[in-house]
Amino acid sequence: MKLKAIFLLVLCALFAAGDLSAEEMKKKRRKKKKKRGKVVAFKAGQMDVGLGAGFLVKENYSKSDYSIYGETETKGGFPFGFRAEFGATEFLGIGVYVGMYKDEITITDVTAPDNIYGYKHKYTQICVRPAFHVPLGMKKLDPYVGIPFGLNKVKATPTGVGFNYVQEPLKSGFCWAIHAGANLYFTDNIGAFVEGGYGSGLPMVNFGVVAKF
Amino acid sequence: MKKFLALIPAAALAFTFAGCKKDDVASTDVISVSSVYKCVVWEYSATWCNPCGVYGYDTMHSMMNNYGNIQRKAVGIFMHPSDDIVDNEPEGQDDITAFFGMSGTPSAGANLVEAYPTYLKPKIDQALAAHPTATAGVGMAYTLSGNTMTITTKTVFFEALTGTYHLGVYVTEDKIMNDQSGQTGDVEFNDILRACAGGNAFGTNIAVNPAKGTKVDGNYTVTLPSETRVPANCHVVCVIYKMDPATGEPTDIINSNKY
Secondary structure, three states: OHHHHHHHHHHHHHHHHHHHHHHHHHHHHHHHHHHHHOOOOOOOOOEEEEEEEEEEEOOOOOOHHHHOEOEEEEEEOOOEEEEEEEEOOOOEEEEEEEEEEEEEEEEEOOOOOOOEEEEEEEEEEEEEEEEEEOOOOOOOEEEEEEOOEEEEEEEEEEEOOOOOOOOOOOOOEEEEEEEEEEEEEOOOOEEEEEEEEEEEOOEEEEEEEEEEO | OHHHHHHHHHHHHHHHHHOOOOOOOOOOOOOEOOOOOOEEEEEEOOOOOHHHHHHHHHHHHHHHHHHHHHOOOEEEEEEOOOOOOOOOOOOOHHHHHHHHOOOOOOEEEEOOEEEOHHHHHHHHHHHHHOOOOOOEEEEEEEEEEOOEEEEEEEEEEOOOOOOEEEEEEEEEEOOEEEEOOOOOOEEEEOOEEEEEHHHOOOOEEEEEOOOOOOEEEEEEEEEOOOOOOOHHHEEEEEEEEEEEOOOOEEEEEEEEEEO
């Protein structure tokens, strides 16, 4: 009888201890989850700036417009750009993008090979750039979708001795892009970004360095 | 979930690269609407005609070499009556010689002005001076299957023009070796008219009062005559005429090209 009573007491103590440790574990998990929720790479009120290069710019002109005049050759420059973004909320950043690049199109008249002409273009893009961030609960990785859009200012200079107004020069116009990308921070403030997508007049792929304050 | 979200940028990059088309490789069949003004040099000559060899051949040969091959400012359409090179005159040739009043050989013309070959050079210079820039251009490409030539043309009006415009499409043959009365041994004949597309001396209507930037596409099928020496030596010559609708005759040559 005495042994039975002792056994039951030990059993109750074990249950109580088990219940307590389960409760503690739950508390710990909740605490950890709460703590982890606050660890994000992009926060409301933060400012980040990026400097980068890009490639794959869809020209504002269709090459076919020129191709009927002979053999066309397009030499594209290396686009580069600067962006700045302010965290309006922990999901939304409002920013600007300023980019530049150059290209040159040359037409060789196959029926008069000395007749070589074309245009040199200098493009400057001034854009608004909202970006939608995806909080992953990771301190270093900040994925986002950015949608820059704005003015593509074009300066066209005719080249070649045979230039003969066969095609109107390009005019300034609208540019846009949809980029999915990510900022990857190596330290609390410095990182790199890469983004890719589709657009017109802006690089489809960008990469560079980013700093946040 | 995190891994999935992290894949978004990678997927976007892959999409970008996949959606990027490579430029077309330029081929020798590229259509080139020329922005250079080229006048048309006409000749009416015969292999059996002694003055054509003595007064015409060397003059025309050197002129076409200078204005055509070197400066690329002239295209030639050389017509022959029945002789060793042209047995049957192409349909439409009679209308051209009649327009110029070319009753005998040798005769020649620069654009729409007739002149004896030895007096032709100033006429060519006048024709070029009258058109310092091209107001329209034409380019063409063709494929040859046996004796059938399929021709594609593109005409572009660089400026707004008034009036009625025709495009004449001709096939000429180069590098024909034959004897020429008045010359020693076999000599080379170029720009020999083999066919007028549709048998039309001055082409068919392509535009009336065209606006600046008007583009006109054309497709023509020409059967080369059996007397064509080497079909591969044939070329296409296109001429943009300004027409007088009342008479149906050309009043100016707006541009021409050879390919």
